Amino acid sequence: MTEKQENILAKALELFATKGYAATSTAKVAREAGVSEGLIFRHFGNKEGLLSAVLAQGQEKLAAIYNSLEQEFNPRKRLERVIDMTFEVPSEEYVFWRLIYALKWQTDAYDDSGSAAMKALLVETFEAMHYEDPSAEAELIMVLLDGLVTAILLRKPKELNRLQSLLHRRYML
Amino acid sequence: MTEKQENILAKALELFATKGYAATSTAKVAREAGVSEGLIFRHFGNKEGLLSAVLAQGQEKLAAIYNSLEQEFNPRKRLERVIDMTFEVPSEEYVFWRLIYALKWQTDAYDDSGSAAMKALLVETFEAMHYEDPSAEAELIMVLLDGLVTAILLRKPKELNRLQSLLHRRYML
DNA sequence: AAATTGTGAGTGATTAATTACTTACTATTT
DNA sequence: AAATAGTAAGTAATTAATCACTCACAATTT
Incomplete structure (x- = not known):
């Protein structure tokens, strides 16, 4: 995972969470992350893929919580x-x-x-x-x-x- | 309030609630309500005005709930x-x-x-x-x-x- | 060691479709 | 006849997505 990819994910998380998924354009994510819009599609396929990647990053939190309780x-x-x-x-x-x-x-x-x-x-x-x-x-x-x-x-x-x-x-x- | 206006409000409520406000286009509301898109702007000014009208329709519910509890x-x-x-x-x-x-x-x-x-x-x-x-x-x-x-x-x-x-x-x- | 081939990261311009909204018009009430 | 309800065809801007392309670097061949 390169720095630019991390930038994209971080900004996408922030914008999706505050403005909403539908109201957030891939252009805005790219602009705020300081990358070209094309790069988003190169790495994540499409807008939904970007959302999936953002969510996947956070799934670890959920698993960690459950495990700590189970123990x-x-x-x-x-x-x-x-x-x-x-x-x-x-x-x-x-x-x-x-x-x-x-x-x-x-x-x-x-x-x-x-x-x-x-x-x-x-x-x-x-x-x-x-x-x-x-x-x-x-x-x-x-x-x-x-x-x-x-x-x-x-x-x-x-x-x-x-x-x-x-x-x-x-x-x- | 004409029948078409009611159709618009009903469909807007349904679509805003299920698909989300940003993800719902005025074109789709018009199509589903069986009216021209222009009519929405004639009656409600803009998309946000449509949302306000939808919400205003439901505000009575909130007031009614509060009043019945107060009594x-x-x-x-x-x-x-x-x-x-x-x-x-x-x-x-x-x-x-x-x-x-x-x-x-x-x-x-x-x-x-x-x-x-x-x-x-x-x-x-x-x-x-x-x-x-x-x-x-x-x-x-x-x-x-x-x-x-x-x-x-x-x-x-x-x-x-x-x-x-x-x-x-x-x-x- | 030099030349070649291959690869993934990244860009900027461009596409077709969709967006919110407007305008010029007609139909219907009152 | 005056106001209101309604339409259809537009607008310019924005959308997600694709395009051909460069660049840095590594692997392979000569």
């Missing part, structure tokens, strides 16, 4: 990590997550497969903690954390720590 | 209604809400003003119910319900009733 066997600690890591999304990753969340609403792009594995892991966790309805509990916390990420990315609220400790109390962590 | 003075019942009305979003309104939620991520379109009033109403509610941290509680339930709407619109999960009764238990409703 924590204490259910109480695992639940705590799921909650805390959502509150502590590094700000360098905001653009990437913003792209992921924006793409959800672009009909053809939505892919649920990743969250299915996470759901299963959480069901396991609540089962181990002897909750009454582990499946519903897993669904609840996923829905909650999904809304939380949305709030962090869009509204950047300052009361986050109060919300975090409230959740700790609620789950007795 | 319920029993805090426990009010909380119950906030939760239940989220679970019972009429499916005819899905396209509209999908558009609202998709537009959130389109940088310049995001407007937080509506949710601020709802937040205040919920803080009041939790204060009346003597919760420890009413502000954080209000934030929590808004984040939760936001994630819930997302789930309903995108994943259409079938376990919704189990989730609903879980929430009822959790808030002792």
Whole structure:
């Protein structure tokens, strides 16, 4: 991966995430990345290929998150990590997550497969903690954390720590 | 409002919500609505004006929701209604809400003003119910319900009733 | 070691299609 | 007849994508 290729991917991520995929022209990506437009098509085939390359770069993050959770066997600690890591999304990753969340609403792009594995892991966790309805509990916390990420990315609220400790109390962590 | 104008608005809503605003051309809206493209500009000025008209049509829904909640003075019942009305979003309104939620991520379109009033109403509610941290509680339930709407619109999960009764238990409703 | 061949990175001009929008016009109400 | 609703054919700009091309460098041949 050359420097120019990295420039293209970085700028494409930024523009896709902030302006939207359809509203971002390949010409603008090229201009901002300081390369010729043709180079984008040479390396990534077409505009959709560019998007795929951007997403592929970030898939490692998702895998890393899942793996780190899988390795924590204490259910109480695992639940705590799921909650805390959502509150502590590094700000360098905001653009990437913003792209992921924006793409959800672009009909053809939505892919649920990743969250299915996470759901299963959480069901396991609540089962181990002897909750009454582990499946519903897993669904609840996923829905909650999904809304939380949305709030962090869009509204950047300052009361986050109060919300975090409230959740700790609620789950007795 | 003539029939053709209504056709335009209905198709614009549908296309903006499913394909995205930027990815929807005025030509396509006109074609699907069975009118000439010029008519769109005659009635709505420009593409953004068309979007505004679509959104204005749905603003009544938001006002109606807020008012009906405001008129319920029993805090426990009010909380119950906030939760239940989220679970019972009429499916005819899905396209509209999908558009609202998709537009959130389109940088310049995001407007937080509506949710601020709802937040205040919920803080009041939790204060009346003597919760420890009413502000954080209000934030929590808004984040939760936001994630819930997302789930309903995108994943259409079938376990919704189990989730609903879980929430009822959790808030002792 | 010199000459040749091959390759992937990168460019700038260009293409056909599509974009938002306009204009000149006609049909229909009121 | 005056205003409004509607159309069809245009506009200039922008779009994604392709084109023939140069350049630097490495592998192979002589």
